[in-house]
Amino acid sequence: MWNILGKCGALLLAASLACLVGLGWLKIASAQQKSPALLRSPRSTTDSVPISLSTPDRIEDRTWWPTAGTPPRSEYVGTAECAKCHYAKVTAQMKTEMAHAATRAADPAFLDGQPQLRFRQSPYDYEIGRTGDVVVESVSDGQSSVSQPVRFAFGQGLVGHTYIYQTEGSLYESHVSYYSDIKGLDVTTGHLQSQFAGLSQALGRLLEPQEAQKCFGCHTTASTTSNHFDPSQAMEGVTCEGCHGPGARHVRSMMAGQIARGKASIFNPASLDAGSSVDFCGACHRTSGDVLQLNVRGVVTVRFQPFRLEESRCWKSASERLTCVTCHNPHEPLVQDATDYDHVCLRCHSGGQPPVNDGQVVCKISRTNCTGCHMPRVEIPGMHHAFADHRIRITTDKETYPN
């Protein structure tokens, strides 16, 4: 009897231990899915605050950096090639907002669910709609009208879309954009004027070549190659090669079995120190160096998340420095539930105890939703959207935008 009980007890104990191990593994795997950097060693344990550089300086200093336009077009292979070996990661990345930072008008999903958009800014009436394969933007002043076929929409739709059209070899930014929060058109951010010399001006704003190159540089991949800007050759959105650099050499080496060479010929942002890592994302999201050079101040800077993060005490005084990938996985869609980020905060702000310990009070106000208070959402006038301010801080009711 006792032998049977002993054996059962042993089996029960083993099963229990197995469950515990399994649960532990699941917890780690789940956490890793949220943030691949969570279990990685801190990038820097020095007391020195990393120095942020501007993106042009980063490009100048390195063989590869996002938005660099020097590699030739022939060195880009496209995501389908990447997916042959990295299928899971590629298919996940293709669902991200960054992957949809730009859409060609020919794409059937373009204006999906929005067959006809209208907007009036007296005396002008705007309309954006699809006719077959063509999406057209038009403006009328009641007497005559002007139309142009839209080439691209910039923006995945979380905030909205801005439309790009081309005429006589020049690119234009539409005067009106779609804003998701209002489910309709309004004046494009930055377009302050309401009086125009003619309908052509009312339709949109000319993008000078340097400006257009920068817009496409972030919203597409390989729009500039061999230092030549040609949007017709661009891959829509931020694809694998938008961050990791052109993949042709990597593919050739790996296919030839030259593993070490293959790994060396593709850029791995995980190898960057904390300061460089944040500047890496800042190539499009604006580094502190970029903001310094631009001399931009005010509430518009809330959109420059790397810059705002580096204004935080979490950045300046942390021994284990927050980077963008501490909270965000660039291969996965943006996590929208604010409480999903609590465990990251509690890594440092729980006195070393396991997170969300019932017996421990970390905050007098709340047990969850750290970012709701400490990263308040700020709306930029005219954008119909509130952005989370990445300058992490203790907020007060009457504070003005810390600049």
Place this chain on the structure above:
Amino acid sequence: MKNERNPRRELFPAVSRVKPKWFYAAFLVSLIPCQIPFSHAQGTAASSTKPSPQISPDHLAEEAQRSLASGKYAVAERDYGQLLKLGIRSPSLYSNLGVVYMKTGRFDQAIQVFLNAKDLAPNVAGVRLNLGLAYFRKHEFKQAASYFGDTLTLDPDNLQARYLKGECHFMLDEFSDAIASFEPLEKMEENDLEYLFMLGTSYGMLKRTDDSLRIFQRMVEAGGNTPHLHLLLGKAYLALGQNTNATEELSRAAAGEGIPFAHYYLGVLDRQLGRPELASAEFEKELQIDPTNASAVRELAEIRLDQADPRSAIAVLEKGIAKNRDTPELFVLLGRAYLQVSNQAGAISALKKAIALSPEVGSYHYQLGRAYLKAGRSADARAEMERARTLAAETPQGKMQAFTGDQGPGSATDGSH
């Protein structure tokens, strides 16, 4: 940080070539009374000393006045300094000394003594005008406009203040305010091409097309078929984005022997349109006409750097700096070029010179910080970066560099730019 790439300043880089020098100095002379009896001057008992019996204060003041009028500024400065040591304090004394400083290019010192004059004579329009001029010469147009505004409050008929206030607003892209200042002067300035240029461009920037065309037509009538007229029209069209008209006018200005800045603006246009080779050729032609054109040197060097040819950029800059030793932007570019050829020591030296010329420009400190970083001097780098951030925080609200080709938030996206 200063807005070093103000497009309006690029389109109007020099102080007016039409207005005579006295226009920017006449107020100073008219302000100085011939003599202020020292029995009326305010003095401080503590600092007053008895004048030498050989040289009375009155006589000293007369001598100083004569020296100032005849251009002997060092002598005038010495004599006014002596009067101050005697404990003499008066608005005119400070103003006169300020004139000396202005004449010798020491605008900060001029501002200081003009402020002393303002404290003693707060309701004298000419003192405010002095201050406006001093800030104007420093290209601090915001401050200058404020003092010109004060002048007009005290003296509404002061045409000089009104004109200069309009010019300040124009340089600050404040076109509504520029028009408000300029419009009352239209009748009397109807043949002043640069006035017409500023007014016409301001109308154009506010899309008041009919007014703009009217003023440009007036320019043609006043200017005749002269290269200077075509240059101004070309600049105006360039500012308004009318590239075809700009090319036509600037080409006319550049025809024949050409005048300074005609090829320069053609180069600016080519560069905007993404034609760096053509732009280079224009800047080189500009430098043949005017080797001291620092703006052309800067543009040409930037093109060379964009083309990943830093050695060529260095050659252009070193030649340009030899003729423009007081232009900090050239030293900054030289520093950047040196970094690209791994000459950190040269870069640090060049950037320090830029900072010595303009210590309040944050981006210069940023570049020096970058040079220190490359040289392995992390502590120095960090100090300079911090200085850059401090200067950025101290300046008034920055403006978007809309014309430098680098846009901030402009489109509805998912927060990516």
